Amino acid sequence: MTTDIAGNSMAEVNPKGSPTIMLDGHIDEIGVIIQYIDDDGYLYISPIGGWDAQVLVGQRMRFLGTDGDVLGVVGKKPIHLMKTEDRERASKFTDLWVDIGAASRAEAEARVGVGDPGVLDSRTLDFPNDRIVSRSIDDRIGAFVVLEALRRYAEKPGVARVVAAATTQEEIAWHGGGAAISAHSINPKIAIVVDVTFATDHPNIEKKEIGEHKMGGGPILSRGALISPVVLGRLRETAKQHDIAHVVHAVGRDTSTNADAIHIAREGVATGLVSIPNRYMHSPNEMVSLVDVDNAATLIAEFCRSITADTDLTAR
Ligand SMILES: [Zn+2]
Numbered sequence: 669m670t671t672d673i674a675g676n677s678m679a680e681v682n683p684k685g686s687p688t689i690m691l692d693g694h695i696d697e698i699g700v701i702i703q704y705i706d707d708d709g710y711l712y713i714s715p716i717g718g719w720d721a722q723v724l725v726g727q728r729m730r731f732l733g734t735d736g737d738v739l740g741v742v743g744k745k746p747i748h749l750m751k752t753e754d755r756e757r758a759s760k761f762t763d764l765w766v767d768i769g770a771a772s773r774a775e776a777e778a779r780v781g782v783g784d785p786g787v788l789d790s791r792t793l794d795f796p797n798d799r800i801v802s803r804s805i806d807d808r809i810g811a812f813v814v815l816e817a818l819r820r821y822a823e824k825p826g827v828a829r830v831v832a833a834a835t836t837q838e839e840i841a842w843h844g845g846g847a848a849i850s851a852h853s854i855n856p857k858i859a860i861v862v863d864v865t866f867a868t869d870h871p872n873i874e875k876k877e878i879g880e881h882k883m884g885g886g887p888i889l890s891r892g893a894l895i896s897p898v899v900l901g902r903l904r905e906t907a908k909q910h911d912i913a914h915v916v917h918a919v920g921r922d923t924s925t926n927a928d929a930i931h932i933a934r935e936g937v938a939t940g941l942v943s944i945p946n947r948y949m950h951s952p953n954e955m956v957s958l959v960d961v962d963n964a965a966t967l968i969a970e971f972c973r974s975i976t977a978d979t980d981l982t983a984r
Contacts, residue, residue: 672853674846675836679815681822685829686977690856690937691817691968692847692926693810694838694863697803698950699787700729702766702780709770711740714761716785717839721759723951729766731786738779739789740766790952798958799883805954807838809944810862813964820969828975831856835926842922844929851933857981858899859939860968861927864946864956865917879917881945884957886913887964888943892920894931896938898981903940906971912963917943938981942968 669679677695698717705711713729724742731738743765747755766786770776792802802808811834818832831854837845844851851859868875869882881888889903907914922928923941931939942964947955 672849674849676846676850677834678831678850678854679818680829680831681818682825682827682829685825685827687857687975687979688829688831688855689972689975690851690854690859690930691814691830691832692835692850692859692861692930693812693814693833694807694836694847694926695811695834696836696839696846697787697806697808698839699785700724702731702782702784702786705773705776705780705782707773709768709772709776710743711766711768711776711780712762713764713766713786718950719761720950721761721764724761724764725759727952728789729786730789731768731780731784733780733784735779738768740768740786743767788952795955797884799955800958801953801955803952803954805946805956806864806949807862809864809946809956809961813862813942813944813961813968814860816965817968817972820965821972824973826973826975827977828972830972838926842928844926847926848929848933851930851937855934856937858896858975859927859930859937860899860903860971861925861930861939861941862964862968863925863941863943864949864954865943866949867945867947867955870947879915881915881917883945883947883955884959885915885945887960887967888915888917888945890917890919890923890927890941890943892918892923894922894927894939895919895941896931896981897983898979899938899940902974902979903942903967903971906974907967910966910970912967914963914967938983
């Protein structure tokens with residue numbers, strides 16, 4: 669296991685093997701950053717990553733403060749005091765503040781500072797039908813899948829060197845962040861990126877736009893312009909051989925995942941994208957099926973076993 673300057677963690681099996689397969693799951697999550705502290709000790713926050721500010725209203729937050737965790741609550745004017753037009757308007761970040769119980773700016777500043785990060789304070793729950801509910805399933809579940817796939821591969825390794833990477837900085841920009849750095853150092857010929865994607869089996873979602881992805885319907889395999897047809901073909905073949913339910917998802921351009929950076933690393937990496945259907949993305953209550961998680965790990969471990977030194981990766 670190794671770490672690097674960007675905070676990525678890499679675990680490796682069969683270091684002398686060939687070719688090299690990189691498995692990527694990002695471990696960063698969306699959060700907030702303290703922007704300003706006022707004279708009364710209230711904190712004003714800005715987003716880290718893509719937030720719907722409505723989700724923040726009424727939540728508890730946990731900040732990484734000067735001497736450990738600091739809890740806060742997101743404050744907003746009560747409904748009783750809102751004017752009609754306020755009630756119909758969506759909340760913005762600048763309408764909200766965080767109350768950490770401090771009575772003054774000095775008291776707040778003794779516990780937190782400008783630039784301290786925070787996340788939602790919510791716990792993981794087991795739900796019926798082999799589901800879990802948690803914040804930051806996007807994409808801790810992907811990081812879990814790649815490590816679990818590596819663990820299963822290690823039980824009976826093939827000829828390939830396989831490196832599972834828990835990568836950083838995915839949520840904050842489109843430049844590839846930790847995954848770009850990690851792909852450079854690992855120098856893979858093949859990569860499988862594991863992220864979450866939108867489950868479409870809940871109300872008010874448009875299947876015509878993104879296809880049909882059910883909870884428990886299996887991992888979703890992306891097919892499109894930047895996905896290696898060789899890797900996708902091998903994933904589908906492996907799924908068929910091992911009787912793993914899966915869905916194909918069409919993506920005509922970039923994928924909004926680490927696949928976008930990894931496929932153009934160095935002299936090019938044959939990249940596949942395996943996604944776990946996830947409900948309520950970027951909320952305190954994201955939901956996935958553990959059956960899909962288990963199937964994704966098996967699929968990827970078996971995929972890695974099927975790769976040999978002379979697997980032809982040329983896109984034709
Ligand atoms: Zn995300």
